[in-house]
Amino acid sequence: MEDLIIKLREFAEERDWNQFHSPKNLAMALSVEVAEIVEHFQWLTEEQSCKISSEMLVRIKDEIGDVLIYLIRLADKLGIDPIKAAAEKIEKNKSKYPANLVRGKSKKYSEY
Amino acid sequence: MEDLIIKLREFAEERDWNQFHSPKNLAMALSVEVAEIVEHFQWLTEEQSCKISSEMLVRIKDEIGDVLIYLIRLADKLGIDPIKAAAEKIEKNKSKYPANLVRGKSKKYSEY
Amino acid sequence: MEDLIIKLREFAEERDWNQFHSPKNLAMALSVEVAEIVEHFQWLTEEQSCKISSEMLVRIKDEIGDVLIYLIRLADKLGIDPIKAAAEKIEKNKSKYPANLVRGKSKKYSEY
Amino acid sequence: MEDLIIKLREFAEERDWNQFHSPKNLAMALSVEVAEIVEHFQWLTEEQSCKISSEMLVRIKDEIGDVLIYLIRLADKLGIDPIKAAAEKIEKNKSKYPANLVRGKSKKYSEY
Numbered sequence: 001m002e003d004l005i006i007k008l009r010e011f012a013e014e015r016d017w018n019q020f021h022s023p024k025n026l027a028m029a030l031s032v033e034v035a036e037i038v039e040h041f042q043w044l045t046e047e048q049s050c051k052i053s054s055e056m057l058v059r060i061k062d063e064i065g066d067v068l069i070y071l072i073r074l075a076d077k078l079g080i081d082p083i084k085a086a087a088e089k090i091e092k093n094k095s096k097y098p099a100n101l102v103r104g105k106s107k108k109y110s111e112y
Numbered sequence: 113m114e115d116l117i118i119k120l121r122e123f124a125e126e127r128d129w130n131q132f133h134s135p136k137n138l139a140m141a142l143s144v145e146v147a148e149i150v151e152h153f154q155w156l157t158e159e160q161s162c163k164i165s166s167e168m169l170v171r172i173k174d175e176i177g178d179v180l181i182y183l184i185r186l187a188d189k190l191g192i193d194p195i196k197a198a199a200e201k202i203e204k205n206k207s208k209y210p211a212n213l214v215r216g217k218s219k220k221y222s223e224y
Numbered sequence: 225m226e227d228l229i230i231k232l233r234e235f236a237e238e239r240d241w242n243q244f245h246s247p248k249n250l251a252m253a254l255s256v257e258v259a260e261i262v263e264h265f266q267w268l269t270e271e272q273s274c275k276i277s278s279e280m281l282v283r284i285k286d287e288i289g290d291v292l293i294y295l296i297r298l299a300d301k302l303g304i305d306p307i308k309a310a311a312e313k314i315e316k317n318k319s320k321y322p323a324n325l326v327r328g329k330s331k332k333y334s335e336y
Numbered sequence: 337m338e339d340l341i342i343k344l345r346e347f348a349e350e351r352d353w354n355q356f357h358s359p360k361n362l363a364m365a366l367s368v369e370v371a372e373i374v375e376h377f378q379w380l381t382e383e384q385s386c387k388i389s390s391e392m393l394v395r396i397k398d399e400i401g402d403v404l405i406y407l408i409r410l411a412d413k414l415g416i417d418p419i420k421a422a423a424e425k426i427e428k429n430k431s432k433y434p435a436n437l438v439r440g441k442s443k444k445y446s447e448y
Contacts, residue, residue, distance in 0.1 A: 023162060
């Protein structure tokens with residue numbers, strides 16, 4: 001991760017692209033890249049989405065790479081450590097959704 | 113990262129939530145979490161987005177955590193290593209956008 | 225539709241919100257509102273999404289209203305007639321996806 | 337609008353695409369189309385987004401058409417009238433954001 005952060009800083013500097021990389025713009029770019037993942041799954045059934053062809057996986061891997069790239073850039077510009085942010089959020093989620101209360105039927109998932 | 117992957121597997125298993133975690137659904141959840149980041153920036157100028165208050169940063173950190181969580185889950189379900197995917201995508205982008213050709217004015221950014 | 229366009233202009237003027245309503249910002253707001261629709265469906269099966277409770281429908285109706293509001297605002301700021309844009313796009317799609325070629329199995333939907 | 341609803345029903349029927357048009361899938365498709373709008377604006381300043389070239393406007397018009405198409409389809413599948421939903425939401429927003437309280441500086445926009 002640390003390595004990616006540094007590579008992405010260099011990548012932007014070499015291209016003089018920091019002028020475009022405001023957090024606002026990076027958040028937009030992040031949403032665009034995520035939509036490219038969603039696009040692959042939009043007409044598939046859930047079942048089909050579990051057995052993606054290897055050809056399609058190669059493309060989705062690229063999109064996942066792009067999402068992580070912009071997420072890292074955004075976090076870097078804001079001085080946030082994404083790994084630490086995720087680790088702390090998992091702990092919060094553990095309290096928010098106690099396993100014994102939400103097992104297989106959490107309100108979050110079953111209120112419909 | 114490896115640690116997060118394992119923790120997230122356990123988190124889903126303990127709650128019997130794997131039934132909800134098809135790649136299709138995880139892609140949707142990812143897009144919803146990204147929108148929660150975008151929401152913070154939608155009415156800010158780019159300049160304002162560069163000097164976010166510490167109060168707001170705490171909230172955005174949580175959203176960044178959520179995005180990474182769903183990205184890791186999606187990648188894990190598809191057998192993709194997100195760090196490797198990003199590293200390889202950076203190399204592709206280096207070829208696609210040669211520094212000497214796109215410096216400060218890449219077609220990508222300046223075709224408008 | 226014409227009536228909505230005018231009401232939304234007045235709404236923004238009365239609040240001095242035109243300063244926030246650049247096309248860039250309106251596009252972001254549009255994406256945030258769409259995610260609020262997606263959020264309702266993310267953990268549902270396709271089948272469940274076809275029989276939404278009346279309680280949930282009321283909430284989704286509000287989100288659909290919000291999406292149309294921002295779409296109209298964005299189109300208005302750009303001088304685009306959304307109804308005409310959709311009508312013309314349908315004609316394009318008819319040529320792009322000829323019924324006899326794509327029936328039930330369009331490449332678009334079945335390339336996975 | 338009524339005319340578009342009917343044309344879109346026919347379009348889906350002629351192609352036997354109703355099988356793909358669950359509300360869940362249509363919500364995903366809607367988010368993908370919105371991202372295609374966002375993509376045009378992601379690297380522009382707000383000011384640049386206010387003076388889009390006529391060439392670019394043609395493309396954005398198509399994307400706005402696509403967004404309205406999927407919004408209409410989704411609303412139709414759910415039995416929701418999108419024009420009515422927007423009109424009612426505007427009334428709600430008028431109460432929620434009283435002009436005299438939020439003028440030019442609503443909490444919504446200025447809490448950062």
